[in-house]
Amino acid sequence: MSTTATLSAREDVGLPARLARSAAAGAGSGMSVDDFTGWFAHRSLVNRFRVERIPFADLESWSFHPATGNLVHDTGRFFSVEGLHVTVGEGPFPEWQQPIINQPEVGILGILAKEFDGVLHFLMQAKMEPGNANLVQLSPTVQATRSNYTKVHKGADVKYLEYFTGAAGATVLADVLQSEHGAWFYRKFNRNVIVETTEDVVLQDDFCWLTLGQIGELLRRDDVVNMDSRTVLACLPVPFEETGALHTDAELLSWYAAERSRHSVDVRRIPLHGVSGWRRGGQSIDHERDWYFRVVAVRAQASNREVGSWTQPLFEPRGQGVIAFVTRKIGGVPHLLAHARVEAGFIDSIELSPTVQYTPRHYAHLTGDARPPFLDLVLGAGPDRIRYEAVHSEEGGRFLNAQARYLIVEADETEAPDEPPPGYRWLTAGQLNTLLRYGRYVNVQARTLMALLTSHAVEL
Numbered sequence: 001m002s003t004t005a006t007l008s009a010r011e012d013v014g015l016p017a018r019l020a021r022s023a024a025a026g027a028g029s030g031m032s033v034d035d036f037t038g039w040f041a042h043r044s045l046v047n048r049f050r051v052e053r054i055p056f057a058d059l060e061s062w063s064f065h066p067a068t069g070n071l072v073h074d075t076g077r078f079f080s081v082e083g084l085h086v087t088v089g090e091g092p093f094p095e096w097q098q099p100i101i102n103q104p105e106v107g108i109l110g111i112l113a114k115e116f117d118g119v120l121h122f123l124m125q126a127k128m129e130p131g132n133a134n135l136v137q138l139s140p141t142v143q144a145t146r147s148n149y150t151k152v153h154k155g156a157d158v159k160y161l162e163y164f165t166g167a168a169g170a171t172v173l174a175d176v177l178q179s180e181h182g183a184w185f186y187r188k189f190n191r192n193v194i195v196e197t198t199e200d201v202v203l204q205d206d207f208c209w210l211t212l213g214q215i216g217e218l219l220r221r222d223d224v225v226n227m228d229s230r231t232v233l234a235c236l237p238v239p240f241e242e243t244g245a246l247h248t249d250a251e252l253l254s255w256y257a258a259e260r261s262r263h264s265v266d267v268r269r270i271p272l273h274g275v276s277g278w279r280r281g282g283q284s285i286d287h288e289r290d291w292y293f294r295v296v297a298v299r300a301q302a303s304n305r306e307v308g309s310w311t312q313p314l315f316e317p318r319g320q321g322v323i324a325f326v327t328r329k330i331g332g333v334p335h336l337l338a339h340a341r342v343e344a345g346f347i348d349s350i351e352l353s354p355t356v357q358y359t360p361r362h363y364a365h366l367t368g369d370a371r372p373p374f375l376d377l378v379l380g381a382g383p384d385r386i387r388y389e390a391v392h393s394e395e396g397g398r399f400l401n402a403q404a405r406y407l408i409v410e411a412d413e414t415e416a417p418d419e420p421p422p423g424y425r426w427l428t429a430g431q432l433n434t435l436l437r438y439g440r441y442v443n444v445q446a447r448t449l450m451a452l453l454t455s456h457a458v459e460l
Contacts, residue, residue, distance in 0.1 A: 004112075004298070004386055006166060006195065009202075010297070011020035011452070012243075015173060015237060016078050016237055016239035017063055017239070018051065018115075018120050019120065019212060019236055019238050019454075020239055021118075021119055021120070022119055022121070022122075022211045022212040022213065022325075023137060023211075023212040023213050023238065023454070023455055023456040024213055024219065024456065025119045025211040025212070025213045025214070026169065026211075026213045026214065026416065027214075028116070028121055028174075028209060028210055028211045028214055029116035029117050029119070029120070029121065029209070029266070029298050030116070030121070030208060030209040030210075030226050030274065031208060031209075034182050034311070035212050035399065036208065036214070036218070037069065037209065038206060039089060039126075040126055040136075040138070040224075043126040043136065043205075043395060044126065044136045045456075046062050046136070046396050047128070047136075047137055047206075047292055047299075047302065047303045047304045048252035048272075048301065048302070048303040049117040049135045049136070049301065049302050049303075050300070050301040051130045051135065051298050051299070051300045051301075052437065053064040053283070053296060053297065053298055054194025054297050054298060054299050054311065055282045055283050055297065056071075056282060056283070057282065057298050058297070058299070058311065059297050059309075059311045059312075060311045060314070061073055061075070061109070061309065062074070062297075062308075062312065062313065064273075067460070068082070068272060069269035069271050069272040069274070069280075070082045070083075070271065070296075071272065071295070071381070072271045076106075076170040078145065078312075079101050079398070080101075080102050080103075080105070081099050081101060081102075081103060081105035081188070081272060081285075081295055081313055082099070082102050082269055082270075082271070082272050083097060083098070083099060083201075083226075083269065083270040083271055083272045083273075083274055083275040083318060084097065084098055084099070084100040084186065084260045084267060084268070084269060084270065084271050084275075084344055084345075085097050085262065085267070085268045086265070086266070086344040087265070087266040087267075088263070088264075088265050088266075088324050088342055089264055090263075090372050091399075092363075095276070095278050096279060097270065098275065098278070098292070098344070098448070099272060099295055100184065100185070100186045100344070100345060101184055101185050101186065101188070101270075101313075101315065101398060102185075102186045102269070103145070103185065103186075103395065104187075104226050105145060105146040105187075106146060106148060106177065106189050106190060106191055106326050107143075107144055107145040107190045107191070108144055108146075108161075108164050108190070108191050108193065109140050109142070109143055109190050109191065109192050109193070109228045109231065109232050110140055110141055110142040110143075110160075110163070110164040110191075110194070110195065110232070111123065111124070111140045111192045111193075111195075111229070111232050111233070112141040112142075112160055112163050112170070112174045112194075112195060112196075113173060113194055113195065113196040113197075113366075113424055114196065114197055114198070114199060114201060114209070114379070115168060116209065118183075119211055119424070120130065120196070120211070120212065120423070121210060121211055122141075122194075122209070122210055122211070122340045123141045123160070123207055123208075124138050124139070124140070124141070124207065124208055124209075124214065124215070124229065125138070125139045125141060125143070125206055125207050126138060126139075126152060126206045126207075126208075127139035128207070128302045128304070128305065129226070129347045129395075129396025129397050130298050130300035130314065130396065130397070130400070131311070131314050131395070131396035131397065131398065131399045131401065131402065132226070132393050132396035133223055133394075133401050133403060134223050137222055137223065137224060137225065137226035137393065137396065138215075138218065138226060138229055138381070139226045139228055139229055140157055140227045140228050140229050140232050140267045141159075141163070141241065142159075142160055142161055142164055142206070143228045143397075144158045144161070148182070151393055154306075156304060157306070158460075159204050159207075160201075160204075160207075160347060163195055163197060164195060164380055164452075167197060168196065168199070169198075169444070170195035170196060170197045171195060171196045171197075172193070172194075172195050173190070173194040173195060173196055173236070173237075174192070174193065174194045174232075174236055174437070175191065175193040175195075176188070176191075176192050176235055176437060176438065177189045177191055177192070177439040177456070178190060178192045178231060178235070178436075178439055179345075179346060179347070179351060179439070179440060179443060179444065180345075180395065180444055181343075181394065181395070181399075182276075182343025182344065182345035182346040182351065182358040182443060183199065183343050183344065183345065183442055184293070184315050184398070184399065185345045185398075186269070186344075186345045187200045187324075187345060187347050188345065189439065190231075192232045192235050193232070194229055194232060194235070194236065195235050200448055202366040203302070206304055208364060212236075212454070212456070213455065213456060214454050215229070215233065216434070216452070216455030216457035218282070218457045219310045219451060219452055219457040220390060221390065222390050222391040222392070223391060223392065223393050223408075224339055225309065225392070225451075226393060226395075227392070227393065227394050227395045227396075227444065227448065228249050228395065228446060229451075230392070230448040230451040231444055231447045231448070231451070233436065233451040233454055234436055234442075234447035234448070234450040234453060234454055235436050235447075236453040236454045237437065238431065238454040239432035240428065240429045240433060240453075242384050242429075242430045243332070243333060243335055244333055244426065245333065245335070245430075245431060246331070246333075246335060246418065246426045246427075246436075247331045247425065247427065249424065249431070252425065252427055253433060255425055256340065256352070256425075256441070258307050259340035259350055259423065260340075260348055260349055262352055263340075263342055263349040263350060264349075265342055267344050267345075268418045270370065272285075274451060275355065276404070283324040284296045284420055287318070290318060290334070291361075291362055292317070292318055292359075292362065293315045293316055293317045293318055294315075294316050295310070295313055295314075295315060295316075295452065296313065296315075296316050296400060297311065297313055297314070298311065298312065298313055298400065299311045300312070306347070306394055314398060314399060314400040315360065315398060315399050315400065315402070316399070316400040316401060316402070317399065317401070318359075318361075319359040319360070319361045319362065320391075320402065320403050320404060320405060321357070321358065321378070321403075321405070321409070322357075322358060322359070322360055322375075322378060322405050322407070323354050323356065323357050323404045323405070323406050323445045323448070323449070324354055324355055324356040324358060324374075324375065324406070324408065325337065325338075325354045325355055325407075325408050325449050326355040326356070326374055326391050326409050326410075326411045326415075326416050326460060327387065327408055327409070327410055327411070327412050328410060328412065328416055329412065329447040330426060331355060333428060334424070334428070334429065334460035335426040335427060336355075336427060336428070336429060336432060336460075337374070337416055337424055337425070337426055338352045338353065338354070338355070338424065338425055338426075338427055338432070338446065339352070339353045339355055339357070339423060339424050340352060340353075340358075340423045340424070340425070341353035341356065341357060341423075341443065346440075346443075347440060348440055351440060351441060351442060351443040352432070352435070352441055352442045352443065352446055353443045353445075353446050354445055354446050354449055355373075355378070355424070356375050356378045357445050358372055359374055360375070360379065365374065373420075373421050373424065373442075377409065377411060377415055377416070378407060378409050380407045381407070385409050385410045385411070386407055386408070386409055386410075387408040387409065387410055387458060388406070388407060388408040388452060388457070388458045389405065389406070389451075389458070390405075390406055391404070391405055391406070392404060392406050392448060393404050404445070406407060406448060407451070408449065408458055408460075427454070429450070429453050429460060430445070432450060433450065433453075433454065436450065452456055
């Protein structure tokens with residue numbers, strides 16, 4: 001057990017202490033969590049929302065390109081659905097082709113913070129996304145692609161955008177480019193940013209101030225806090241009291257570099273009409289085995305969005321995912337077991353993911369060593385081993401009904417030894433938190449589970 005300094009060194013003792021105070025505050029100056037429940041339900045009722053599936057032929061301003069078959073917007077902006085050929089040379093699926101979302105522009109996922117009565121609060125939004133199972137979820141203050149906030153859609157201004165573009169006075173608390181879903185996006189990044197203001201802020205409809213502790217309590221509920229909020233909150237430099245780590249910082253970073261270099265991943269964009277193993281119909285693009293996901297089209301209406309009505313493609317997963325960190329104490333210090341996971345859409349070959357990140361139905365036919373490590377441990381965990389469990393939606397602006405069961409599962413040394421299989425490594429929450437201050441280290445699913453720790457929704 002190493003007692004050398006971990007990656008969680010405190011560059012700013014003031015901010016971590018303020019964040020800890022906010023995480024410990026179960027009541028805010030504006031509303032209680034009970035008040036929030038009523039407010040949130042009211043915001044869902046006073047606005048008009050509707051989402052319906054439509055055939056591709058009814059898409060407005062979207063079409064299949066005659067030469068490539070790519071599904072593109074008439075402006076050339078927003079995003080496109082293209083094809084991808086992937087060769088990894090290992091595992092149960094060493095080579096495949098698939099549709100992929102190509103959205104090269106960097107969006108803003110921004111949360112505005114302000115202190116009330118000595119406690120940091122965060123400005124959150126009740127926002128409708130067409131892919132959410134319950135349509136309205138708690139989103140960041142600003143959640144906008146570049147096409148949206150530059151008003152390619154000719155819609156209304158994005159509220160509070162000025163705090164994240166330098167037009168209004170604000171102090172940066174966290175600001176980092178983070179990847180999105182590497183299985184469905186091609187090299188997609190968003191700016192995850194939290195800024196603090198001391199100015200008076202006019203509270204608009206659909207927005208509310210919450211402490212970090214209140215958001216943590218809401219993270220224990222199914223389908224309330226959206227993916228964009230979770231990824232931003234994970235980037236907060238929250239203090240973790242740790243006396244050491246199994247691996248030193250140098251050992252951890254050396255292992256990560258070795259994992260990046262040992263994987264040979266070849267990824268090539270190809271025309272959508274040339275993707276093998278997939279078939280395109282009038283209503284959807286489907287995998288020949290009805291696996292993975294399908295591409296569909298929807299018409300959406302929302303009375304409180306920058307544009308009141310629009311059509312767009314969405315990716316719809318063909319099963320609920322299971323995403324879990326395995327945890328155990330090593331030398332008295334809680335550790336998390338991370339996986340150096342290959343995903344086709346990453347700029348680099350890997351990012352750190354939770355221990356388990358799978359859709360079980362796609363692996364049900366595999367047995368023995370072909371089964372993903374630790375999947376059966378998580379699926380078979382009893383209530384006494386489950387430290388956290390909730391269902392969360394993935395990004396509702398691009399994915400339809402994309403839900404996953406998120407867990408933190410406690411294991412013993414026989415189930416999860418100090419020396420795990422290749423591609424897995426134990427690290428502390430503090431080490432993972434510090435890696436989150438840099439892009440291209442920690443994937444979006446792991447960031448959801450880290451948001452539980454930064455908000456004190458879960459105490460390891």
